[in-house]
Each structure stands twice: as C-alpha cells, then as structure tokens.
Amino acid sequence: MAEGGSAQSGESLLFLTDEQLRKGIEAMFFAYRGFTADPDRILENYSYGRAHHRAIHFIHRSPGTTVNNLMSILGVTKQSLNRVLRTLIEDGLVESRVGPRDKRERHLYLTEAGATLEQELSDAQRARMRAAYRAAGPEAVAGFRQVLEAMMDPEQRRHYAALKDAGS
Amino acid sequence: MAEGGSAQSGESLLFLTDEQLRKGIEAMFFAYRGFTADPDRILENYSYGRAHHRAIHFIHRSPGTTVNNLMSILGVTKQSLNRVLRTLIEDGLVESRVGPRDKRERHLYLTEAGATLEQELSDAQRARMRAAYRAAGPEAVAGFRQVLEAMMDPEQRRHYAALKDAGS
DNA sequence: GATTTTATGTCAGCCTTGTTGACTTTCCAA
DNA sequence: TTGGAAAGTCAACAAGGCTGACATAAAATC
Numbered sequence A, B: 001m002a003e004g005g006s007a008q009s010g011e012s013l014l015f016l017t018d019e020q021l022r023k024g025i026e027a028m029f030f031a032y033r034g035f036t037a038d039p040d041r042i043l044e045n046y047s048y049g050r051a052h053h054r055a056i057h058f059i060h061r062s063p064g065t066t067v068n069n070l071m072s073i074l075g076v077t078k079q080s081l082n083r084v085l086r087t088l089i090e091d092g093l094v095e096s097r098v099g100p101r102d103k104r105e106r107h108l109y110l111t112e113a114g115a116t117l118e119q120e121l122s123d124a125q126r127a128r129m130r131a132a133y134r135a136a137g138p139e140a141v142a143g144f145r146q147v148l149e150a151m152m153d154p155e156q157r158r159h160y161a162a163l164k165d166a167g168s
Numbered sequence C: 001g002a003t004t005t006t007a008t009g010t011c012a013g014c015c016t017t018g019t020t021g022a023c024t025t026t027c028c029a030a
Numbered sequence D: 001t002t003g004g005a006a007a008g009t010c011a012a013c014a015a016g017g018c019t020g021a022c023a024t025a026a027a028a029t030c
Helices: A018-045 A050-061 A067-074 A078-090 A112-136 A138-151 A154-164 B018-045 B050-061 B067-074 B078-090 B112-136 B138-151 B154-164
Strands: A094-098 A106-110 B094-098 B106-110
Touching: A018 A050, A018 A112, A018 B018, A018 B050, A018 B112, A018 B138, A018 B154, A050 A067, A050 A078, A050 A094, A050 A106, A050 A112, A067 A078, A067 A106, A067 A154, A078 A094, A106 A112, A112 A138, A112 B018, A112 B138, A138 B018, A138 B112, A138 B138, A154 B018, B018 B050, B018 B112, B050 B067, B050 B078, B050 B094, B050 B106, B050 B112, B067 B078, B067 B106, B078 B094, B106 B112, B112 B138
Parallel strands: none
Antiparallel strands: A094 A106, B094 B106
C-alpha cells in the first residue's frame, strides 16, 4: 500500500513509506525484548513474573491506588490482577488497606520489602534506558517519547499523562 | 522538576534524570499496548495469538527461513515455535518444504492464504504506526528509531540489522 | 563404515498470566 | 427497605512460554 495522499511540498514524506514503517515495527519488537530483559532476570530469583513487576511499579508510582484503578492502568481483568496482588500481599511486599470512606475499596501500598524490590527492578531497567538515552542523545530522546505517545490509545495516553506529572 | 526536553548548550544531562528515564519506561509500556492492539483484535477472529502473528511476520520477511533461524529471531524454544507452526501449517497458512541442500532443514513459506492474513495484520499495524509517525514528524521518528536500537541486546540488534536492508 | 553432531519434530508436564463465570460484601438510590 | 451497582475474591480454563526426554534423518567427522 503506497503512501500517496498529500503533496510533497518541500517536506519529504519518505519516512512514511511502508518500508520505514516496517522497520519501526520491527524496532519496537526487538527493543521491547531488551526493555524487559533485565527485570525479567531479577524476577526469576523471586519466582515472580512481569505481571508482578508491573503491579509493583504502579503501586510505587501511585501509593494508595485502588485495585480498580490499577486494573484500568494495567489493562487486565481484576481477576488477573488479584492473583498477582494476592501473592505479593502474602509475601509481604504489598499492603492492602480497607478504604477509609468506602470499605469496598482496597488501597495498595508497598511495604519496605516491596520498596526494596521495586528499587532493584527499576535500577536495572533505568540502567538500560540510561545507556540507550545517552547513546542516542537528547534530541533523539525527545523524538522517541513523541512517537511512543502518539502510538498509544487515547485511554492509555490518559493514564500516561496522569502519571506524567505526579512526581514533579 | 521542569520539563524541557530540548538540549541546552553546554550539554545538559537533564534528559538522563531518573524522572526522565521513568517517563520513558512508562511510555514504552503504554505504547507497546497500542502497538499490539490492532493485530490482536484481528487475530481473535481467527483464534490465533500474538505468537502466530510474530511467526507470520518473520516468515513473510524472510521467505524460506528455517525453523532454527526463526527460533533465534523470535527468542523462543523450538517446542513453543513448533506448536504455533503446526497449527499454521495445518490451517494452510504456512508451507514447510524440506531443504534442497540439507534435507534436515525445513524451509518456511507463506501460502496465499497466509500472505492474505499477513497483509491484513500488517496493514492494521502500519496504519497506527503511520499515524504516529505523521503526528510526530520525521525528526522525531529518527530519534525514536535511534533510541529503540540502542535499547536492544546485541543479539537482537544483529537480527534487526540483518532484516533491516533485506527488502530495500 | 562407524560414530557423533545437527536440525527438526513430538510427547508430557509445568508455570505464568490472560480469560469468564459465579459469588460476597458494601454502598447507594429509588 | 429493597434492588442494583461496584469492589473484590474464588474457581476453572486457555494461550503460550518453559524444561526434559526421546525419535528420526541427514550431515559431518573420525
């Protein structure tokens, strides 16, 4: 399928060819493997999986978040999430407190042990990210983030943006 | 913390802060969901999964590839790959030919039906990629690719590069 | 020619992590 | 007060990873 459409008024649209798009697709595939490789290795030692990592990450980012909210951020069913949370709670990495206002809700927090594992995982993941950022340079990083953001579904982008400024 | 992602004279390293790295990590997470969303929807109609998509993609990219080669590109075991290939062959989407030189090898090709599904899947995935590329612009796309490439493990980068120029 | 290595396929069984369905508890509104 | 919705839990199933063991055929080596 050719690109066609708009005229090339000065600005070349060569970066929109199927060939370029395919390269981008394959880059995403291979890069995502690298992206998860380091945490995956660490998680093996604890017999946890990626799902545990994701839960830990976002509980760390939004302490006190509810199961419902976490569900919608992670894009999994509450049953999937519940299984992961149950093991994390049993193992003393996550604490679940009954909601003060609405007792149906459970508010989630990392324990000290949970925060320690979170640190170990994110240190590893950031190290790779840092190396990649440094190798590519600040302009490339800005472009990287722009394209990724444009690739998200609107709902994902909402979640992303909601987290975006939380720590500033 | 201020946002400015652009480079400052004197080589500011603000783009390497933990905060910036964390945003990149979350962007990867949310973007990857968007990246796979459209093909996933299509695959449901055929009761296939992402594993089938990956196999189909790389067989399309490298017609005649062997099982062994595909295994190493996809980074899965032969048992995992075999399960997927078996169903694709049974369903007439993939053809497996005994190697002409080395008769131990099986060379994999898409059938016409396989090529049709490949087209449907990659059209959907490219459409999203094209929209993201167009929204972000050529400079951003260049940066996007640079960072992703830097994020890969060396072996993944080898595979990526080997595919890179094949179709040009 | 005999032996070893390589490429592939298959069976069995396990794990993680998705899913749906059924259920309880809690809250809220008619 | 009663019925529905919302939050969370339990049970069972499926996809797709994994390992291990074993079979076959062909290639490579001794």
